[in-house]
Amino acid sequence: MPGIAAPRGTRDLLPAAVPAWEWLHDVHARVTGSFGYQLVDTPIFEHAELIERGVGTGTDVVDKETYTFTDRGGRLITLRPEGTAGVLRAVLTANLVQEIRPVRVRYAGPMFRYDRPQAGRFRQFAQVGVECIGERSPHLDAEVMEMGWRFIAALGVSGVALQVNSLGDLDDRQRYRAALIAYYEPLQDQLCDDCRVRLHVNPLRLLDCKRDQRFVAAAPVITDSLSPESRAYFDTVLDDLRAAAIPFEPNPRLVRGLDYYMHTSFEFWHESLKGAQNALGGGGRYDGLAEVLGYPATPGIGYAMGTERLLIAASDAGSAPGAEPACDAVVAAVEPPQAQAAAAAARTLRAAGVRAVLDVSDRKIDRKLRFADRLGARVCVLIGPDEVAEQGATVRDMGNRQQQRVPLTRLAAAVAEALANQEVTPA
Ligand code: HAM
Numbered sequence: 001m002p003g004i005a006a007p008r009g010t011r012d013l014l015p016a017a018v019p020a021w022e023w024l025h026d027v028h029a030r031v032t033g034s035f036g037y038q039l040v041d042t043p044i045f046e047h048a049e050l051i052e053r054g055v056g057t058g059t060d061v062v063d064k065e066t067y068t069f070t071d072r073g074g075r076l077i078t079l080r081p082e083g084t085a086g087v088l089r090a091v092l093t094a095n096l097v098q099e100i101r102p103v104r105v106r107y108a109g110p111m112f113r114y115d116r117p118q119a120g121r122f123r124q125f126a127q128v129g130v131e132c133i134g135e136r137s138p139h140l141d142a143e144v145m146e147m148g149w150r151f152i153a154a155l156g157v158s159g160v161a162l163q164v165n166s167l168g169d170l171d172d173r174q175r176y177r178a179a180l181i182a183y184y185e186p187l188q189d190q191l192c193d194d195c196r197v198r199l200h201v202n203p204l205r206l207l208d209c210k211r212d213q214r215f216v217a218a219a220p221v222i223t224d225s226l227s228p229e230s231r232a233y234f235d236t237v238l239d240d241l242r243a244a245a246i247p248f249e250p251n252p253r254l255v256r257g258l259d260y261y262m263h264t265s266f267e268f269w270h271e272s273l274k275g276a277q278n279a280l281g282g283g284g285r286y287d288g289l290a291e292v293l294g295y296p297a298t299p300g301i302g303y304a305m306g307t308e309r310l311l312i313a314a315s316d317a318g319s320a321p322g323a324e325p326a327c328d329a330v331v332a333a334v335e336p337p338q339a340q341a342a343a344a345a346a347r348t349l350r351a352a353g354v355r356a357v358l359d360v361s362d363r364k365i366d367r368k369l370r371f372a373d374r375l376g377a378r379v380c381v382l383i384g385p386d387e388v389a390e391q392g393a394t395v396r397d398m399g400n401r402q403q404q405r406v407p408l409t410r411l412a413a414a415v416a417e418a419l420a421n422q423e424v425t426p427a
Pocket of ligand 1: 081082083084113115120121122123125126127129130131257258279280281282283284285286301302303304305306307308309
């Protein structure tokens, strides 16, 4: 019987990839922390209603991509496809905006979308993101984009194009909806089945339909439907970006795949990611979302970035750290009767801060040395019958293959010296 495989669209994070994964999270914490953003963590499942109302029916994410099920208590539950709705719910139920406005939070974790898996697109993927909740100011829109930009730069990734658009407020959107319907109605017969339905439900979605892209070039642009106030708001955002020396490209066709956006919306595109997967991340302002979820009106803006996509770009750029050795030293019992003495020696080393792996296998000594090599150990400590009799240990430098017998009282110091001798001096 073949082994049971992982579900399609999922990936395992294996030890060799962990240093890059942790590095990315550290960099995100450092960069967003320098702007005063603090970690928040919310459940990976929510009431289906939160996602449906938040992300919006009529979007691909809700209509086709959610993992929704009834739990044993009869509740309709959805695995979160994104973090914004849940983070906003958490901040508002805890009344955090009562004390501090805006609340600045960051998050990281798995998201779930029943997408068609391909390079850079998975059914379980991870995001790092931020939300700035409780204040409406164009300066915050610029802050969030600047932070995203600086984060990507701190990962050593270049070749990123920040695409920025304004979706205006609800009135602007109504005007734009009407303009889109007027444009698409005569084309109805040529639209795909989904878009014919969407045309009167959610016409903005027609702009990101993969099948009907040929009509997009001539479609009306949102910028023409913006009121003078919305235009001025957007101009301030762009001015702030210029003042912060963040390069950007205005893109009036950028509509984003989620329904809650108004005013500023943006994406970070990267050249190495092709086609529909070219977005490293995206975000925008969602001032109407809190009310849609049944809370008092509360403005907010944020971004989320795809962790796997960022890591693809960082490893292409050569900036992501590679695999790390599991330990500094292997402590090997030469024969089974020395197992306890070897365990005691390993304990002594760990207490001195050395990462020590115990080898109590019945392999021959040369195999034990090869095992230590494979683990990346720089030192191997051998404990045989003579060492036990003498209350000592043999310390072998795996680099120059020299070894010396030392008393146990000097073991930690001798290992530390051998490790220090091999410290690679950074170029
Ligand atoms: P989003 O554009 O749906 O926005 O997702 C953000 C990023 O998550 C994408 O740019 C992409 O890098 C990654 N991503 C999305 N789907 C997949 C997938 N199937 N496989 C791999 N990576 C994927 C949001 O999720 C919003 N919550 C962002 C936001 C925060 N808006 C305001 N605040």
